[in-house]
Amino acid sequence: MNPVQFVAHPDFATLALPRHLALLAGLALFSGIVVRTMISVGVPDRPDARKAHTRVTPKSGGVGIVAAFLLGISLLYRYGEVSRLAAPLFLGVIAAAVLIAVVSLLDDLFDFPFLVKLGAQFVAALVAVGAGLSARKFDFPLIGGVELGWFGPVLSLGWILYVTNAMNFIDGLNGLAAGTTLVACLFLAGIAGLHGGFFVYTTALLLAGGVAGFLPFNYPRARVFMGDVGSQFCGFMLAVLGIAATHYQRVSLSFLVVPLLLSGVLLDVSFTLVRRAVARQNLARAHRGHLYQVAHRAGMDARWIAAIYWGFAAFGGAVVVAFLHAPTDLKPVVIFAPLLPFGVWALYVAGRARRAALGPWG
Template structure:
């Protein structure tokens, strides 16, 4: 066992205790949000048939921010340099506040996009942006100033991707939990102690929320939960490449969220080709079509958890494999998604869903 992995193992009991404490704190906040009851009204594109409270993601946000403030104060090993750490906290607070306002007011898509870009800009302004990218065959590529635009685009895309996928009980929260745990494990093995600890903090917040949302949805994450989770996972991916003792591949988060990325990209391309307004709300994502075609919504959610776990296993293999083998490994999640797409299309035809 190498030194970084040994240090992560030694710290694990304390970090698991912190994660459990944050899960309890998150659950308390979620119960308060159920009582407050920010309503989510059903409509034809949504999966629920009754008014259900949303913004349960406030519990995730509060737990994470409490944890990261404790980390800032006491976590000497897991600290980032001061400007970067403050950038993480500021960006997290800003995306949480804006996405909660979105829950309350249902902001227009363009306004939402611009505010997300502003949140990403706060992180980038602190120095959290990708300078270099590790690619199979090509090795390390230095992007220079272009890395700023890449980082901004990546943060905004992942934030929206998680927001789009949050349409079934437990789907987005379960994927976030699994992705966070894998990311923590991978970062711990490679000496990325900030990403290791921060991922466990996010996992704790989600763990406290998930029992209220799956298998039965007593409350939904809302935009404040889905956008926050997507933004933070993307930010961890950036931090993993930029500031750790052993640089990690920028492909880690795309591997972990391969099911989410594929669904969003496939749906976006399909709607563009059909001449549809991509900013208009719809129920044409693959996971939504699968549910409309008769699949149990809980099964669809669990299947996406499996996609996240497969992405984590692939990421571990990718980092350990020789460079020549990495491209083939990277194709495994894509192959699984192609099989899933074919299955959904077949079910949709059987159910005679002419319009997605």
């Protein structure tokens, strides 16, 4: 069965834009109402040595993001014939989204050990992949598409787990994870819509609506944190959309689209993991050694740090557009463009940490 119900007019995204913007605004309002409720009843997040905040603040504000997204995806399943996938796959994606939301909310409540959390994430990812959501080929610049075969589901599982945890790790300063998600979703929606990826286009807008309703409560001053239920959910859905963008649409996009959009997050997390592994530190132990955390500990304003990571996402979006339109021989150069601003950022943070005499980064 073709995973797309039927082919829409190629300009569907443009023609339906006013309605979709209205839907985004409605979901943002709904998300904001739920977030406002969570400020009153949310799980308290108490300060400790590895956290940036200094007063008790409610978390689980990400429930608003999840609630708005699930409302939107339910409407999409019921009424959005143009944008939905075939029932088995679509229901698998919805079930996986519900499962990761429930698991991460429980993690907020009970603070699971990392291995328990990882196991639960694996089950949620397995539901999505088992329903048929799997990368089928990888497009290498200059080489072309390479069929993944049996390795496709394995790669997809690893990708979903890595992005889910990367967004969770990066959620340590007001607005950083939420703003990055919002910028990435808007770019992804625009790119997918222009290429006929109406499921990815609409679903990215649904997630953007949920995040847009949450962000004013979290930035520049945090009245509530998104918690694991928000950060893990955003990472999980962005990873799923990255896979869906590769073949569930009129024109298949490169698997590199979402990695480029999330380049700032993924490079920070990867750099930190490699640095800690070289130093033989426990990778599963909580720490404050990510670049954004080191910058904050060295005295940089948290609002500017968050804005810089939003800028990484926007730069990644520009790189995606350039990559999709670049001549074949220039594509390998274009995909490495995010390394330049990230390298400058890493050097700046290292210099600032040295001047502040931070010592070991943790």
